[in-house]
Amino acid sequence: MIYLTLITKRIFLALLTLLIVSAILYGLLEILPGDVATRILGRDANEENLAILRERAGLNIPPVQRYFFWLFNIMRGDLGYSLISTRPLTEILAPKIFNTLILSTCAFLLYLPLTFITALVQASNKDKKIDNILSAITLIILSMPDFIIGTILLIVFVVIFPLLPAISLVNESSTLGEWIMALIMPSVTLALVMFVYGVRMLRDNLIEVLNAEYVLMAGLKGLPRYRVLIKHALPNAIVPTLNVTALNLGFLIGGVVVVEQICSFPGFGRLLIEAIKNKDLPVVEATILVAAGFYISANLIADVISILLNPKLRKT
Amino acid sequence: MFKIGFVILSIHLLIAVTGPFWAPFHYAQMGAGKPLLGMNWINFFGTDHLGRDVFSRVVHGSYMVISLSIFGTMIGLVIGSFTGLLSAYIGGWVDEFVQRFNEALISIPFLVLGLLAILVAGPKLSGEPILMALAVALVYAPRISRISRSAALDIIMSDYVIVARLRGESALSIIWREVLPNISGTMLVEFAIRAGFAPILIGSFGFLGFGIRPPFPEWGSMINDYRPFIFISPITVIGPALALSSLVVSLNLFTEGLARLLGTSRKEIK
Numbered sequence: 001m002i003y004l005t006l007i008t009k010r011i012f013l014a015l016l017t018l019l020i021v022s023a024i025l026y027g028l029l030e031i032l033p034g035d036v037a038t039r040i041l042g043r044d045a046n047e048e049n050l051a052i053l054r055e056r057a058g059l060n061i062p063p064v065q066r067y068f069f070w071l072f073n074i075m076r077g078d079l080g081y082s083l084i085s086t087r088p089l090t091e092i093l094a095p096k097i098f099n100t101l102i103l104s105t106c107a108f109l110l111y112l113p114l115t116f117i118t119a120l121v122q123a124s125n126k127d128k129k130i131d132n133i134l135s136a137i138t139l140i141i142l143s144m145p146d147f148i149i150g151t152i153l154l155i156v157f158v159v160i161f162p163l164l165p166a167i168s169l170v171n172e173s174s175t176l177g178e179w180i181m182a183l184i185m186p187s188v189t190l191a192l193v194m195f196v197y198g199v200r201m202l203r204d205n206l207i208e209v210l211n212a213e214y215v216l217m218a219g220l221k222g223l224p225r226y227r228v229l230i231k232h233a234l235p236n237a238i239v240p241t242l243n244v245t246a247l248n249l250g251f252l253i254g255g256v257v258v259v260e261q262i263c264s265f266p267g268f269g270r271l272l273i274e275a276i277k278n279k280d281l282p283v284v285e286a287t288i289l290v291a292a293g294f295y296i297s298a299n300l301i302a303d304v305i306s307i308l309l310n311p312k313l314r315k316t
Numbered sequence: 317m318f319k320i321g322f323v324i325l326s327i328h329l330l331i332a333v334t335g336p337f338w339a340p341f342h343y344a345q346m347g348a349g350k351p352l353l354g355m356n357w358i359n360f361f362g363t364d365h366l367g368r369d370v371f372s373r374v375v376h377g378s379y380m381v382i383s384l385s386i387f388g389t390m391i392g393l394v395i396g397s398f399t400g401l402l403s404a405y406i407g408g409w410v411d412e413f414v415q416r417f418n419e420a421l422i423s424i425p426f427l428v429l430g431l432l433a434i435l436v437a438g439p440k441l442s443g444e445p446i447l448m449a450l451a452v453a454l455v456y457a458p459r460i461s462r463i464s465r466s467a468a469l470d471i472i473m474s475d476y477v478i479v480a481r482l483r484g485e486s487a488l489s490i491i492w493r494e495v496l497p498n499i500s501g502t503m504l505v506e507f508a509i510r511a512g513f514a515p516i517l518i519g520s521f522g523f524l525g526f527g528i529r530p531p532f533p534e535w536g537s538m539i540n541d542y543r544p545f546i547f548i549s550p551i552t553v554i555g556p557a558l559a560l561s562s563l564v565v566s567l568n569l570f571t572e573g574l575a576r577l578l579g580t581s582r583k584e585i586k
Contacts, residue, residue: 020417020419028436139568140561143561143568144557144561144564145523146520151546151553151557155553253428254425254426257427258427258523261524273431273525276431288424288432292420292423296423
């Protein structure tokens with residue numbers, strides 16, 4: 001297949017980007033600003049503690065060498081050890097990533113139909129009253145930062161109608177019921193945040209699709225409107241939806257951090273915040289790398305699917 | 317529609333500039349009232365757990381949020397547009413390299429990137445407002461760089477620039493006289509859009525605990541601090557939240573109107 005080279009090139013570029021991310025991460029955190037040990041322990045740490053830390057964290061090796069050791073270890077699957085709890089990072093990260101994945105999937109499942117239907121309604125009734133009302137509502141929610149949306153939802157569903165628990169602490173031993181209760185708040189918040197960005201982009205894309213000539217043609221042929229929508233417009237709406245979703249993933253990962261903090265959901269985002277507060281460098285590096293990795297791979301998958309679906313993209 | 321935005325925005329700016337003069341209380345003044353009073357005529361947003369007047373705190377914090385947003389976005393815009401422009405002009409492997417670099421930076425979710433910057437800055441800078449502005453600039457610069465590069469590429473490929481090059485014009489003069497004026501429209505809209513989002517970014521930093529050092533009344537950290545008191549006195553949270561949301565809504569409405577006025581197509585934020 002001709003476009004196989006194109007796909008391989010994309011994969012290669014993605015890996016390269018990830019590599020650069022790791023270099024930037026490591027460079028920022030370990031190499032550039034002065035003494036790492038002092039930063040972790042604070043300005044008033046005594047010399048002995050600093051020396052112990054340097055030894056333990058392996059900071060005595062020259063930085064560039066350290067970077068390559070780190071990379072090498074990652075490729076073998078060893079992400080290092082947390083400075084605070086000295087447990088291997090893979091052990092710490094795995095369950096949190098799992099939790100966050102469940103959360104993201106729930107949010108995603110909520111977000112997808114909501115966005116699609118709303119954007120479709122807006123696109124089909126462009127500039128009519130319903131479109132403007134929906135646009136206004138979207139703009140207002142868009143302007144509210146995710147933590148405010150989360151906090152408002154918290155107020156509504158915990159204070160006013162005491163339906164849901166205020167904290168979403170779950171672990172392996174919680175029942176399915178507890179899991180579901182805990183997941184509702186964060187996933188709804190996340191879904192809303194993604195929804196407002198997605199629906200704006202999707203609306204414009206869908207308007208383009210609906211105004212295409214083949215849609216007009218199908219309508220002229222006498223096909224009923226819903227048939228035109230489903231058989232002709234919809235398949236062509238998949239690609240823009242995919243692109244919009246891939247772009248939204250950036251907001252998803254960012255939003256996850258805030259939402260998990262609000263609801264105390266034991267996931268990836270909260271882990272990152274805790275690590276930054278505790279200045280637990282290995283954890284910070286590993287988590288950001290994983291986050292960037294997710295984002296890059298998601299974009300890659302979206303790109304590849306678009307290439308496979310749309311022959312016109314195969315030329316580049 | 318965007319007139320509403322303009323009006324609200326002007327109110328915000330007015331409060332930001334003149335607020336500290338007429339606010340009823342100082343932002344660190346404890347004892348402006350009994351702790352955790354609800355809304356009343358003296359304290360419009362009630363008092364917080366230390367007895368400080370929330371409304372005054374919101375007013376005092378206002379100028380910081382607005383000036384940091386604008387300042388930070390401006391720094392990001394300057395860095396971003398120049399790197400993008402130069403990258404487009406020089407081309408070749410410099411261009412490739414800068415692009416990969418930008419992409420890597422964009423792959424890190426923006427909140428995380430800002431947190432990273434704050435972490436890296438070390439204990440001396442932490443809690444300083446300037447750090448907030450720099451973090452915002454760091455988050456925006458790669459994205460703006462991308463956009464300015466594609467805008468600049470358009471111009472550079474066009475005939476009159478090729479002619480100017482053939483005439484022997486120096487690179488600097490071409491950039492200054494041909495490229496810059498033509499991308500400034502797009503860049504202005506970009507600036508407006510990003511500046512609209514910046515208060516959210518700064519608020520998020522504050523909310524997560526990485527904001528300006530207390531007791532400065534930054535809206536994000538206020539919302540976070542008052543969260544435990546949501547059940548007792550929700551107005552303490554709603555007050556700053558309302559302020560932040562209305563600021564961003566008005567900024568967004570204003571920039572949409574601006575974009576429509578300038579006729580440039582709305583490029584969505586990534």
